[in-house]
Amino acid sequence: MAQMILIVEDEPKLAGVLRDYLRQAGFKTFWIATAAAVAPWVLKHAPAMILLDLMLPGGDGLDICLNIRTYSSAPIIMITARIEEIDRLQGLESGADDYICKPFSPREVVARVRAVLRRTDRASSLEVPGLVLDQSRYQATLNGCDLGLTAVEFRLLQFFSAKPGQVCTRQQLMDNIYPDERIVADRTIDSHIKHLREKISLANAATEFIHSVYGVGYKFEPREER
Incomplete structure (x- = not known):
């Protein structure tokens, strides 16, 4: 990309x-x-x-x-x-x-x-224990578990992990994860992030990685759930 x-x-x-x-x-x-x-x-x-x-x-x-x-x-x-x-x-x-x-x-x-x-x-880049991103294969593993991400989900996770703690708007995410510059609705990004969260949760249910920022977008910041 x-x-x-x-x-x-x-x-x-x-x-x-x-x-x-x-x-x-x-x-x-x-x-x-x-x-x-x-x-x-x-x-x-x-x-x-x-x-x-x-x-x-x-x-x-x-x-x-x-x-x-x-x-x-x-x-x-x-x-x-x-x-x-x-x-x-x-x-x-x-x-x-x-x-x-x-x-x-x-x-x-x-x-x-x-x-x-x-x-x-x-x-x-945020060093997350157990998270490995393999750009050549578009493969992400967490705690040794293959997350089974799609290409778009992999680009989302890669973009997030390179901007730890920063709030990313939906427009920024769309501009950076779609190399062909297609027009994508906000709800499409929300759907991708929902699926990405679900796959991460299967590998590590104790930590929430992606947080919604109301009215703006999302932020990547691993936090242990209480």
């Missing part, structure tokens, strides 16, 4: 180059050119990473980064013409994961994207 990279850049030509190289590398991309459009899009789609220019119409990249960190843990790579050390330090202190100065090689950006994703995936 291709990961979504959000490109926040007001120069169309540069954004197009980044988009082309990232797509050739197997990523999906979306381009935003203004500061005001960032928060609504990120909240709705939960990208795997954000490439963020510091100089944008209607807002400063440092402020945007600080704001993103109030509602998303998606890794951020800042891209800017500012080269002074203080600017780099401010970018990292505002919550960015990496920093690339213009001009740059698009291949370097792709390499940095992959490196940061590897690093943050290892750091953010």
Whole structure:
């Protein structure tokens, strides 16, 4: 399943180059050119990473980064013409994961994207005792028991376990588990999650893994039932 990279850049030509190289590398991309459009899009789609220019119409990249960190843990790579050390330090202190100065090689950006994703995936994945996800076979086992998941259920569990404790909206789940970008009703997601919960419960009835967040979506947070 291709990961979504959000490109926040007001120069169309540069954004197009980044988009082309990232797509050739197997990523999906979306381009935003203004500061005001960032928060609504990120909240709705939960990208795997954000490439963020510091100089944008209607807002400063440092402020945007600080704001993103109030509602998303998606890794951020800042891209800017500012080269002074203080600017780099401010970018990292505002919550960015990496920093690339213009001009740059698009291949370097792709390499940095992959490196940061590897690093943050290892750091953010929730280690659940007894839970093993085998991507190559789309197989999940819990306490040695094969959960017998469908492909959609496996992608759901994989997406949840990579975002421990985070609230995921139904729209985010739909965007991330259906690679063909089909239109799916909310009740379809609810049905998949119901079946996933039932299968997990058969392997471990003492722990509830997926919790409903009323009016928003779901959260993955293993808790022992009382």
